[in-house]
Amino acid sequence: MRRSDWLVNQLPPAMLQESFFRRFVELFQAQADTVMAHADNLVHLPDPRITPPQMLPWLASWIGLESVDGAGSVELQREVLRVAARTLAWRGTPFGLRSMLELFSGGPAVIEEGGGVWREGESPIDTAWVVMRVDSTGSLTERAFAKLVADEVPAHVRAELWVGDKLIWPRPAADPSAHLALPQPPTET
Structure with a gap:
């Protein structure tokens, strides 16, 4: 888990004492936190149990499964994708x-x-x-x-x-x- 001030703390000690430098880097840190949060979640995207519902049709397309199209219930789509992936071979x-x-x-x-x-x-x-x-x-x-x-x-x-x-x-x-x-x-x- 990253600390909330991970980017600011990378400043040299002399700059940490200056309010201007801290505030300036905090602007970039706020944007970088969003990017890092998305990067942290990348590992979970291919998991049909927890991926966002919008990702299910895309995952299904990886294995040629057209029946997961976003039209059914999310639970059914997850189950179809899970069973199809397990039985693909x-x-x-x-x-x-x-x-x-x-x-x-x-x-x-x-x-x-x-x-x-x-x-x-x-x-x-x-x-x-x-x-x-x-x-x-x-x-x-x-x-x-x-x-x-x-x-x-x-x-x-x-x-x-x-x-x-x-x-x-x-x-x-x-x-x-x-x-x-x-x-x-x-x-x-």
Whole structure:
């Protein structure tokens, strides 16, 4: 912790005794205190738990997270950023998808997927699919929730997102026998 007269005390002893020099340097000290206070806080800016709310969208942009845009509650933005940063290395995996789904839905998520490890020659023909199930979209609309999921699912993976008993992504095809269609970004309705 700096003393309140840190800059004035750097004057030579003879100048400290002169009122003019003390007052002159105190003007600069007042300005420098503001700059130093900001510098002291720099170390805390990347911490989503304590950074000012205005910094949250900027921090989210560092990891490519568009869902933190300043529109939701500050607490939710902080939690989204914290979970996204913690699971960034798991993005596109069942663990990462489950973490993201549970965060936004507010409940448990079930992931069924075709990935795995097989002995040579024993792998199934089709392994690039995932079915995600949640009970709710939390505070998001179905479209916004589906958009978040679309950003998390790897591009080559066919996917379905179910909320309760309703398929919300991709939109149900005209052919009721169609299953695990190629994912497309959600469209306006």
